[in-house]
Amino acid sequence: MSVKAICAKSVDTASPEESAQSAASRMHDRKVGTLVVVDEANHPIGMLTDRDLTVRVVAAGRVPEATTVQDVMSPSPVTVTEATSLENSLATMRRAGVRRVPVVDSRDRLVGLLSIDDVLILLHKEFSEISRLLVESSPGSLALA
Numbered sequence: 001m002s003v004k005a006i007c008a009k010s011v012d013t014a015s016p017e018e019s020a021q022s023a024a025s026r027m028h029d030r031k032v033g034t035l036v037v038v039d040e041a042n043h044p045i046g047m048l049t050d051r052d053l054t055v056r057v058v059a060a061g062r063v064p065e066a067t068t069v070q071d072v073m074s075p076s077p078v079t080v081t082e083a084t085s086l087e088n089s090l091a092t093m094r095r096a097g098v099r100r101v102p103v104v105d106s107r108d109r110l111v112g113l114l115s116i117d118d119v120l121i122l123l124h125k126e127f128s129e130i131s132r133l134l135v136e137s138s139p140g141s142l143a144l145a
Contacts (some may be wrong), residue, residue, distance in 0.1 A: 004082040006122050007103045007112035013038045014017075014048055016070035020057045023048055023069050032142050038084045042109045044102040046073035079104045082111060086122075089114055122142045 014023045014035040022096035027050060037046035048069055056072035057064055057120055078096040080089045080103055093101055093116070 001086050002083050003080055003086060003114045004112070006024075006086070006118050007082075007114040008118065009112050010037055010115045011102070011110060013110065014069045014073075016045065016068065016073070018069050019065050020053060020062070020067040020072055021064035022068060024050075024053050026065065034100055035069075036077070036110055036113060038068055038110055039105075044077050044079055044104065044108075044110050046075045047077045047100070047102075050071045052086055067089075077102055077130070079108070080114065081106070086119065090119065 004032055010064055011075050012026065012030050012032050012035045014026070014036050016037055016039070017038050027033065027035060033050045033066055035048045036044050037048055039045050046069070052072050052074065053064075056062070062072075078092060078098065080092055082105055083101055084092075084103075089101065093099065093114075100115045101115055102111055
């Protein structure tokens with residue numbers, strides 16, 4: 001299965017020039033903990049998390065309105081393509097030590113975001129279906145039919 005089938009297609013983004021205050025407000029309004037920072041061509045150039053804002057803005061004593069996203073983002077995010085298998089995507093995430101990766105098309109434009117949460121939801125659904133099938137086909141359930 002490729003990541004295209006399970007990644008979130010609606011991705012909250014940020015511009016590198018916008019203020020940390022603006023990005024934090026959008027994260028709050030949208031109830032998200034991560035923004036993918038994109039350039040004018042919609043190529044992922046960084047990731048901004050709520051932790052980045054806490055550690056690199058608030059704890060560092062910076063003024064949120066005067067600090068740009070580019071000043072505090074994690075640059076050069078690792079990405080996967082739409083065609084990347086789920087297994088290879090998880091290996092990439094494990095190697096990079098990240099919980100989310102931008103998904104890009106053949107021209108490296110942002111088309112989605114894959115998170116560990118997406119994978120866990122998929123696994124839960126798959127294991128629930130396997131469990132249901134096992135219960136239905138067990139000798140005890142066959143005797144009741």
